[in-house]
Structures are given as C-alpha cells and as structure tokens.
Amino acid sequence: MNILCCFKIVSDLDLVMERDWSSADVSGVDLSYVKKVISCFDEAGIETALRIKDSAEKQGETVHITAITLGNGKYEAFFKNLFAVGVERILQGTLSTERLFSPYMLSGILSELAGNCEYDLVITGMQSADGANGLTPYFLAERQGIPCINNVSELQYTDGKLKVTCDMGNGVRKATVHTPALYAIGNSVNPYLRMATLKQKLAVSKLSAETIEISETSYSGGRNAELCSLSHEKKMRHCVFVEGKTCGDKAAKLLEAYPEVVKR
Amino acid sequence: MKISVVCFSDELLIANSLLSQISVKQTENSIELWVLGGIDDTQKVKKLNIQKITEIIPSEQAHLKEPVCCADAVYKCFCRHPVDVIVLPSGLRGDDLAARLSVLISGGCMLQAIEFSCDESGASVRKPVYSGNLHATFRFETLPLVLSLIPSPNEEKEQSNDTPELARFEAKTEPPAWLTNIEYESTENGDLLKSSELVIAAGRGVGKAESFRKLEELAEVMGGVLGGTRPAVYDGKIPRERMIGSSAAVLSPKCSIVFGASGAAPFLAGVEKSKLLIAVNRDPNALIFDNCDVGVIADCNEFAEALLQKYRNG
Ligand SMILES: Cc1cc2nc3c(=O)[nH]c(=O)nc-3n(C[C@H](O)[C@H](O)[C@H](O)COP(=O)(O)OP(=O)(O)OC[C@H]3O[C@@H](n4cnc5c(N)ncnc54)[C@H](O)[C@@H]3O)c2cc1C
Numbered sequence: 385m386n387i388l389c390c391f392k393i394v395s396d397l398d399l400v401m402e403r404d405w406s407s408a409d410v411s412g413v414d415l416s417y418v419k420k421v422i423s424c425f426d427e428a429g430i431e432t433a434l435r436i437k438d439s440a441e442k443q444g445e446t447v448h449i450t451a452i453t454l455g456n457g458k459y460e461a462f463f464k465n466l467f468a469v470g471v472e473r474i475l476q477g478t479l480s481t482e483r484l485f486s487p488y489m490l491s492g493i494l495s496e497l498a499g500n501c502e503y504d505l506v507i508t509g510m511q512s513a514d515g516a517n518g519l520t521p522y523f524l525a526e527r528q529g530i531p532c533i534n535n536v537s538e539l540q541y542t543d544g545k546l547k548v549t550c551d552m553g554n555g556v557r558k559a560t561v562h563t564p565a566l567y568a569i570g571n572s573v574n575p576y577l578r579m580a581t582l583k584q585k586l587a588v589s590k591l592s593a594e595t596i597e598i599s600e601t602s603y604s605g606g607r608n609a610e611l612c613s614l615s616h617e618k619k620m621r622h623c624v625f626v627e628g629k630t631c632g633d634k635a636a637k638l639l640e641a642y643p644e645v646v647k648r
Numbered sequence: 649m650k651i652s653v654v655c656f657s658d659e660l661l662i663a664n665s666l667l668s669q670i671s672v673k674q675t676e677n678s679i680e681l682w683v684l685g686g687i688d689d690t691q692k693v694k695k696l697n698i699q700k701i702t703e704i705i706p707s708e709q710a711h712l713k714e715p716v717c718c719a720d721a722v723y724k725c726f727c728r729h730p731v732d733v734i735v736l737p738s739g740l741r742g743d744d745l746a747a748r749l750s751v752l753i754s755g756g757c758m759l760q761a762i763e764f765s766c767d768e769s770g771a772s773v774r775k776p777v778y779s780g781n782l783h784a785t786f787r788f789e790t791l792p793l794v795l796s797l798i799p800s801p802n803e804e805k806e807q808s809n810d811t812p813e814l815a816r817f818e819a820k821t822e823p824p825a826w827l828t829n830i831e832y833e834s835t836e837n838g839d840l841l842k843s844s845e846l847v848i849a850a851g852r853g854v855g856k857a858e859s860f861r862k863l864e865e866l867a868e869v870m871g872g873v874l875g876g877t878r879p880a881v882y883d884g885k886i887p888r889e890r891m892i893g894s895s896a897a898v899l900s901p902k903c904s905i906v907f908g909a910s911g912a913a914p915f916l917a918g919v920e921k922s923k924l925l926i927a928v929n930r931d932p933n934a935l936i937f938d939n940c941d942v943g944v945i946a947d948c949n950e951f952a953e954a955l956l957q958k959y960r961n962g
Contacts, residue, residue, distance in 0.1 A: 397779045398912050402935070405781045413782065485777070485784065511895070516777050518759045522747040531716070531826060534744050537888070547829075551888075553740035554658070555834035557713070563826035570740075571891060575882045607756045609786035612772070617783055621925060623943040631946050631954035639958055642942065644903055644924060645846070645870070 385440055385541075387433045388503035389451040389471070390494055390524070391426035393459050394513045395419070405616040412482075412614065422462060425509025428572035433507050434470050435574060436541045443544070448472050452497045453593075454479055454490065460592070467588035468580030474593035475500060479600060484515040485611050491523030492603030497596060498528060503564065505546065510534055510568040521568035523607075531563065535570040549573075649677040649766050650731040653698075654722055654745070656712070657685035660692050662737045665799035667697050670735065671765035681812075682725060685712050693812060700813045702729070706821040713832050714823050715741075719748035721819035726753060728817065731792065733771060735764065738796035739898070746796040755792035760894070762798050780894050780913035801900040801921055835889040845902040846872030849892055849919055852879040853908020853929065859949045860885045863907060866952050869959040875899075877915045892918035907948040911936025928952075 395418035404413060422430070430451065437447040450473040451466055453459070463474050477497050483489050498506065506528065511518040525532035537556070538549040546561045551570055626641070628634035639645060649672060655663050663681050670679065680700040687693055687703055704725050711717035722745065726734065734749060736742040743759045750757030762783070763774040770789045777784045823830070841847065848867040854860055860880070867874040876886035878893060892899060894914040900921035907928045909915055916939055919925060927940040928948045937943045944951055 397781060398910075400778075400781065402938075405778075408782050413778070485786065513779050514777065516760070516775075516779065518743060519747055519750075519757055522751050526751045531824065532748075534715075534747070535740050551740055552713070552715075552832070553742075553744075554839070555832055557830060557832050559827040559830040561827060565826070571878075571881070571888060571895060573888070607750070607754070609756060609758065609773070609788050611784055612787050613785045614777070614782050616781070619938055620920075621939055621941050623927075623937045623940050625937075625943045625945065631950040632957070634944050634946060635951060635954035635958050638926070638942070638944065638955075642903075642924065642926070645905070645926070 385436075385445055385447045385505075386501070386503045387436060387447060387449045388498060388501050388506045389426075389430050389433050389449060390506065390508040390520075391430060391451055391453050392423045392509075392512050393420050393453065393455055393457060393462055394423045396421045397513055408614050408616055410611060410614050420457070420459075420462075422577065423509055423512045423514075424575070425511060425569050425572075427509075427577045428575045429507040429509050429567075429569040430466065430469075430471065431574050431577045432536075432539050432567075432569055432572060434578065436539060436546075437470055439541045443541070445544075450475070450501045450503070452477065452494060452501070454493060454497075454598075455482070463593045464585060464588060464591070465580050467591045468584040469578055473501075476593045476595050477598045478595060479598065483600065485517065486604075486608040487515070487517040487519035488523050488607040489600060489603040491520050491527055493598045493600060494520070494524050495527040496598060498524070500596070505564060506530070506566040507539075508566065508568050510536075510570045521566055525566040528566070531565045532568065533561065533565055534568040536567045537569075537571055538573045539567055539569075649733065651677065651679045651733045651735060651766075652682050652726075652729075652731040653679065653735045654682045654684065655737055656741065657683050657687055657703075659737065660687065660689075661695060662799050664695070664697050665801070666735055666737060666797050669763060669797055669800060671763075680731075682722065682817075684718055684721065685709070687814075690811075693814070696812060698812055700815070702815045702817050705816060705818050707819070708821070711821045711823060714830075715744050715748060716824045717821040718745055719752060720821050722749055723752040724819040725817045733764075733766065733791065734794045736794070736796045738798040742796045746794045750794040753792055753794070755794055756788045756790065757793070758786060758788075758795045760798055761795050764795060764797060776894070776913075776917065778913075780917045798898060841873050841875045841890055841892070841897055842899060844873035846870055847892070847899055847901045847904040847919065847922070848872050848874045849876060849904055849906040849909060849915075850874060850880050850886060851877040851907060851909025851915070852883070853910075853948055854880065854885070855908070855949065857885055859952070862949065862952055862956065866956050866959075869956065872903075872905075877909045877912075894918065906936060906940070907952060909936060910934055911939055
C-alpha cells in the first residue's frame with residue numbers, strides 16, 4: 385500500500401506576540417522569528433499514516449509513505465525527523481512566494497507533485513493554522529478525481545480494509561472505504577507525531593528531500609479570491625479583576641457581584 | 649443578485665442569524681431559504697425572517713446524514729434554481745457541505761466567514777485567519793460563490809402572522825457506493841455543551857485528571873456543562889465532543905468561566921460570544937485577561953474548590 389501525506393510547516397502561532405499581530409497589513413505579518421512546527425492537523429495526518437503502516441505491516445502488508453510539502457524554507461530538521469519515524473520519500477515543491485490564501489492554486493501545485501507519486505490513499509490535515517482556508521483537501525481530491533472524506537478522527541487498517549471515523553458535527557460516522565480517497569484529518573484521536581529515537585535518526589542521516597520547482601502561474605485565477613485587507617481586531621471586552629486575600633474571598637465576591645453566575 | 653441561505657431542518661432558526669449577517673448593496677436582489685430535510689414544525693417557520701422557503705428532500709431521510717448526499721441534493725436544487733451566492737452556517741456540517749458544493753458548481757468558496765456583503769461588481773467576505781489572530785477581507789469578482797458564515801448569537805424574531813411561501817424540491821440522491829458498513833452515532837455530550845447557559849471551560853492549566861473531575865462536579869452544582877481547550881481534550885482529560893474553539897464547538901452561552909487556559913485565539917473563538925466571560929488564571933499577564941469581562945488571578949484548582957464550597961454551603 386502506498387500512502388501520500390501532504391503537510392505544511394507553519395509558525396507556531398501561539399508564540400506570536402500581540403504587538404506583531406497589530407503590525408499586520410495586506411502585505412502580511414512578520415513571523416520570521418517564530419519557531420516553526422508541522423501544522424497541527426497535518427502532524428496528526430502523518431501519525432495516522434504511520435499507524436496504518438504499523439498495523440498493515442503486522443498483517444503482512446508493506447506500506448510506503450511519501451510526504452509532500454510546499455514552501456521555500458530550509459526544513460531539513462523536520463524532514464530528517466519524518467524520515468526517522470518512517471516516511472520514506474519527501475518531495476518539497478518550491479514556490480516563488482507564499483500562497484496562503486489561494487487554496488485552488490495550492491491544490492493544483494500539490495496535485496502536480498502528487499503526479500510524481502503512486503498512492504492508494506492521500507492524507508492531509510483538514511485546515512492549515514495560518515491560511516485556514518480548509519478547502520485544499522476538497523480541491524486536491526477533485527483534481528485527483530477521488531472522494532474527499534473530511535473531519536477524520538481515526539483511520540484504521542484491519543483485515544485489508546480501511547475503516548474511517550469522522551466527526552459530523554452532530555455525531556460521528558464510522559464506515560469502511562473501498563476506493564482510493566483523500567482523508568482530511570481533523571481532531572484526531574492520535575494528534576501528536578511520535579518521537580524518533582536517536583538510532584532511527586542516525587539510520588536516515590543521509591536521506592534528504594527531493595526539491596521540485598513548480599510554475600505557479602498555470603494555477604492562478606479561477607476560484608481564487610483576492611486578499612484586500614489583513615488586520616488585527618480591537619478587543620471588545622475590558623477585564624475587571626476580582627480582588628480578595630484568599631480564593632474563598634474571591635469566590636464570595638464573584639458570586640455577590642455577578643448573580644447571573646449563581647442563578648440558573 | 650440571488651442569494652440562497654441553506655440550513656438543516658434540525659437547526660432551522662440559525663437562518664435568522666445568517667440573514668442578519670448578509671449585507672446586500674444592490675437594487676435588485678432576492679434572498680431565499682433552502683432547508684435540507686422536511687420542516688416538521690410550522691410554528692418555527694413563522695419565526696423566520698424570510699419570504700420564500702424551499703424544502704430540499706433527498707430520496708431517503710437517512711441520506712441527510714451523508715455529506716455527499718446532502719451536497720448532491722443542494723446541487724440539484726441549484727441546477728434547477730441557480731443563485732449567485734449560497735450561504736451555509738459554519739460548523740463541521742456546514743463547512744463540509746459548503747466545500748463540497750463549491751466543487752460541484754465550480755464556484756468560489758470561503759469557509760468560516762464572519763461577514764459577507766455584495767454589490768454590483770462582486771462579493772466581499774471577511775474571515776478570521778492565522779488561527780483567528782487576524783481578520784482578512786477577500787474579494788470575489790466572479791460568481792457563483794459558496795460560503796459558510798459563523799452564526800452570530802440568534803436574535804429570535806417575535807412570531808409574525810405572515811407565513812412564508814413554502815416550496816418543495818425532491819432530489820434523487822444515492823449514498824456513495826465506495827462506503828459500506830456505515831454507522832452513525834449521535835454524541836449527546838456535544839449538544840449539551842452547545843445548549844447550556846453556563847459553560848465551565850477547562851484548560852491545560854487545570855493539570856491532573858482529578859482536578860478536571862472537580863470541575864465536572866462544579867459544573868454540575870452550578871447547573872452548567874464542562875468543556876475544554878484542545879490540550880485538555882488531546883491529553884484525554886475531557887471527551888472529544890466537549891472541545892471548545894474554532895475547530896470544535898463555538899458557543900454563545902449566558903456565561904462562561906474559563907479555568908487555566910491562556911486565551912489563545914482559536915480557543916477564544918469558542919467562548920467569545922458568551923454574554924459574560926470570566927477567566928481564572930494564575931498568571932496576571934495571561935492573554936485571556938485582555939479578552940474577558942471578569943478576571944480572577946488565582947490557582948484555578950484552589951479557586952474551583954472555593955467556589956464549590958460556597959455552593960455546598962448554600
Ligand atoms: C488550526 C488550529 C486550530 C486550533 N483550534 C483550537 C480549538 O478549537 N480549541 C482550542 O482550545 N485550541 C485550539 N488550538 C490550539 C490553540 O492555539 C492553543 O494552543 C490552545 O487553546 C491552548 O490551550 P490552553 O489554554 O489550555 O493551554 P496553554 O496555552 O498551555 O495555557 C495554559 C494556561 O493555564 C495557566 N495555568 C497553569 N497552571 C495554572 C494553575 N494552577 N492555575 C491557574 N492557571 C494556570 C497558564 O498560566 C496558562 O495561561 C488550535 C490551534 C491551531 C493551530
């Protein structure tokens with residue numbers, strides 16, 4: 385079985401200072417100083433692929449995982465870690481500029497990269513932390529002519545079959561899937577990527593990602609929207625602190641001053 | 649400009665919120681409501697601020713649970729009655745349906761928008777980006793467009809006397825052949841969270857599993873429901889369907905009390921529509937204090953215990 389994972393390296397937005405958000409304008413926001421991470425749902429996607437590999441191999445089936453990413457950064461440390469945990473091949477498509485808000489274009493580029501790989505299933509995250517379009521999986525599946533299954537919380541391989549669990553908003557749906565499909569991982573039951581051991585890292589020290597230059601112009605226009613403004617919103621609330629020497633004092637004051645907390 | 653608001657029959661009144669969020673700067677326009685599934689409560693229909701409603705009925709009631717069937721049913725309605733813009737309520741179901749529809753109609757798409765306006769030359773959509781830390785405005789010059797709008801708290805209209813015009817569209821739908829052994833399980837837990845007037849939200853700072861249990865007890869005596877931030881859920885302290893935030897439940901209760909959460913934008917998106925927002929954090933500089941009405945600087949577990957004592961002692 386061949387699994388294709390799509391992932392994106394993003395800034396850890398929890399670490400961005402408030403004042404940096406305030407300086408954002410249509411040209412973007414400077415996040416160059418911020419630590420990079422694999423976008424959270426993509427991280428869960430790669431872990432999902434590794435778990436499928438673990439269980440398929442226990443059932444005597446070989447699994448090859450290829451991962452593709454877009455971006456110009458030097459992500460060797462991430463790539464080494466992915467090789468170490470079990471990804472066999474990584475393709476990095478380079479872009480002339482970051483295309484945060486053009487999911488249709490991104491899906492075209494990813495689709496071109498996917499054309500270099502054989503796969504039985506594609507795994508992506510449901511949404512990136514920065515662009516937050518949430519559309520790339522659907523557009524990529526459309527371009528590849530395969531169904532898109534979104535909000536996947538678990539994907540298991542048993543008896544030669546893929547069983548998928550999805551969050552549906554008002555419940556969950558479990559089903560067996562019989563076709564090559566794209567699985568967009570949401571709030572996964574296995575959200576974190578496993579750690580590589582030193583031995584695993586040493587074993588892949590010579591591996592590196594393949595870089596592919598992509599001509600983006602062929603994917604511009606169409607369903608892409610134009611970004612007109614980017615701004616940080618002013619806070620709407622003003623905090624009043626509850627004073628008191630002990631927690632008991634503060635609790636009493638809170639209940640006294642805000643009866644709506646008590647009455648229900 | 650023709651606009652259709654689409655919602656599920658089990659959350660009909662959400663349409664009013666969406667309608668109030670649409671701004672049309674055009675002389676000739678029409679807005680109608682498409683309801684997926686039959687409307688069983690005619691009283692609810694009278695509360696809707698709309699003149700024309702079309703019920704979209706798939707081949708089988710069970711198909712309403714299947715995203716592919718829902719998209720197909722709405723698409724068939726669109727083919728018969730084309731519109732320029734389709735608006736859905738944002739949420740796991742609405743976002744998924746919006747994206748699928750945009751693929752089917754080869755239209756533009758924007759998910760999780762907060763504002764939408766249109767004029768003669770196109771449509772503008774505003775939405776949170778960078779995990780909700782910034783807001784972006786986008787312009788679509790070409791239509792059709794499908795978007796999901798995050799509903800603002802619902803202002804229910806007083807019951808009016810004029811009953812809207814009601815039409816019915818029957819769509820032939822088939823479940824996807826590539827899925828078998830389908831089982832649907834409803835998660836009551838999540839619904840409880842969405843309908844509760846008081847929400848206790850627990851963050852990573854709550855710490856040990858037993859402290860989360862204490863908050864569960866507090867939520868119970870206060871008549872509220874316990875939910876949590878993503879780390880609280882990912883660490884297995886809170887059930888997944890109780891997760892709060894932009895990628896989980898977006899709530900608008902009368903009051904939320906947040907314990908031991910930093911106030912990261914994706915989490916705040918889930919509680920910022922609370923009428924009263926109270927935060928308990930031991931760090932006086934925690935971001936959450938910039939975004940709440942009432943702040944308590946304290947160890948959240950000690951404070952929870954103190955609140956619990958007050959309730960126990962009446
Ligand atoms: C695309 C994307 C989507 C996301 N969606 C969501 C989402 O839907 N929901 C969500 O919650 N997160 C979401 N996140 C994650 C989010 O960015 C934050 O990482 C998360 O909300 C932080 O959770 P937290 O506040 O519990 O933990 P932390 O940020 O670690 O904060 C813990 C807080 O507890 C305080 N604390 C510690 N100990 C105590 C104590 N004893 N007493 C009092 N206070 C204490 C600390 O001062 C700190 O402020 C998303 C992230 C991304 C990138």
